[in-house]
Structures are given as C-alpha cells and as structure tokens.
Amino acid sequence: MKIENEFLIPFSGLKTGKHTFEFLIDNRFFENYDYSDFNRIKAEAVVLLNKKSTLLELNIEFKGIANVPCDVTGQDFDMPIEGSLDLIVKFGDSFNNDHDEIVIIPFTEHQIDISHYLYELIVLAIPQKRVHPGIENGTLESEALEYLGYYEETEEETEQEIEQENNEIDPRWEKLKKLLTDK
Structure with missing residues (x-):
C-alpha cells in the first residue's frame, strides 16, 4: 500500500463551501521520499478546502516535532516545527504545477494528492543548522x-x-x- 493514498482529498462529491481534512505524518510518510534528515517526526496537518464553482482553495497548516541531532554537540533533541501553505487549484486541459501557489489539474480529476506539498512544507520547515536549545540558554552540559x-x-x-x-x-x-x- 502506498502511503500517498492516505493524502488524497476527494473533492468531486463535496458541496461548495469549506471542508476540513486532518492528516497525521510520521516516519512512514518520509520513507517513500527516501528522506532521513531527522531521527523521528510526528506532525499533524490540517487542510482547509474551500470549494468554489470554478476552483479550489487549499490552506495547508502543520505543527509537529522533529527529533534531530544537534550540529554542535551531536545530541538528539526535539525541535518544534510548523508551517503553512496557501494553494489554488484550477482546472485545465493538463496538469501544470509550474507556479508555487497555483496548480492546474485536468477537468477529469476528482481528487488531489497533497502528499508532495506536505513533504516540501515539512522539509523546508526544518532549518539547515540545528542547535540544541540548551546551548543557547546555557543549560546543556556536554x-x-x-x-x-x-x-x-x-x-x-x-x-x-x-x-x-x-x-x-x-x-x-x-x-x-x-x-x-x-x-
């Protein structure tokens, strides 16, 4: 079973208006992308879908904890991460995601896969340099x-x-x- 199937949002049967979807993200999600820049991750994503007659507006927000090694000491610590993304989904003849905030999907589609957007959002929320908070406030002994x-x-x-x-x-x-x- 591909884990991306859990991140499909079917919109064809939904009424016009706002709808909320919740997703749990853990290490299994990142195994499909062969991404291992952290030890563990646990995050919750909430997607607010505003269905309109000609387009879809998606607001994706997530909060979670990523267990990462400190770049200074090598000790693992839990780093809070969060982020959000606004996405507009329009309908056209073929798929096109050249723009960061606008996606065009074929008229024949009845669902949208948000797994790639969640992946990018979470990966970009983890900073390149990770410093244990105990170093900054002087409480870490190492x-x-x-x-x-x-x-x-x-x-x-x-x-x-x-x-x-x-x-x-x-x-x-x-x-x-x-x-x-x-x-």
Whole structure:
C-alpha cells in the first residue's frame, strides 16, 4: 500500500463551501521520499478546502516535532516545527504545477494528492543548522561543549573582553584625531 493514498482529498462529491481534512505524518510518510534528515517526526496537518464553482482553495497548516541531532554537540533533541501553505487549484486541459501557489489539474480529476506539498512544507520547515536549545540558554552540559571550551569563559570574562575591545583605539584613528585637534 502506498502511503500517498492516505493524502488524497476527494473533492468531486463535496458541496461548495469549506471542508476540513486532518492528516497525521510520521516516519512512514518520509520513507517513500527516501528522506532521513531527522531521527523521528510526528506532525499533524490540517487542510482547509474551500470549494468554489470554478476552483479550489487549499490552506495547508502543520505543527509537529522533529527529533534531530544537534550540529554542535551531536545530541538528539526535539525541535518544534510548523508551517503553512496557501494553494489554488484550477482546472485545465493538463496538469501544470509550474507556479508555487497555483496548480492546474485536468477537468477529469476528482481528487488531489497533497502528499508532495506536505513533504516540501515539512522539509523546508526544518532549518539547515540545528542547535540544541540548551546551548543557547546555557543549560546543556556536554562533553563536546567542554572540548570546544564553551564552559571556560564566564559572562564576566566575556563582558571584560568586550569592554577592552571597545576601549582599544586603532593607532591610525589616533593620528586622524590628532589632525582634527591640530587646527
């Protein structure tokens, strides 16, 4: 069974107006795309379909958690991810998805497959650089951080270094200041 069949939205029997569809996304979904940039994922997608007489408006929103390795320490952590996409589906002679927000499907279609749009939306929501939140707020203790010298500097030492850098004046600027005062 292809998992994409779970992400088909049949619109031919629906009345004109708004309809809501919910989908659960996990690792099985990404196995079909051979994508493994995370350890685990669990997300919920809600699709609001507004059926009109000549077109369909889709609003796709998702929220979830992706378990990813930290790029600094290598430790796994749960990263919250979310995203949304507005899509307009028009009808034409042949399929065309050249535009990012407009899709043209044949008049003969009675359902739309949103699996590829969900895939792109989720993959783009996971940042290229992943840093454990414990590094940013200073609560993570790790051998990698100790090795990198993260714990050696205290806030006081860092503030003193910044103050020294601000007080040091480049000798070239001193000569320029002297020109101004010699007038």
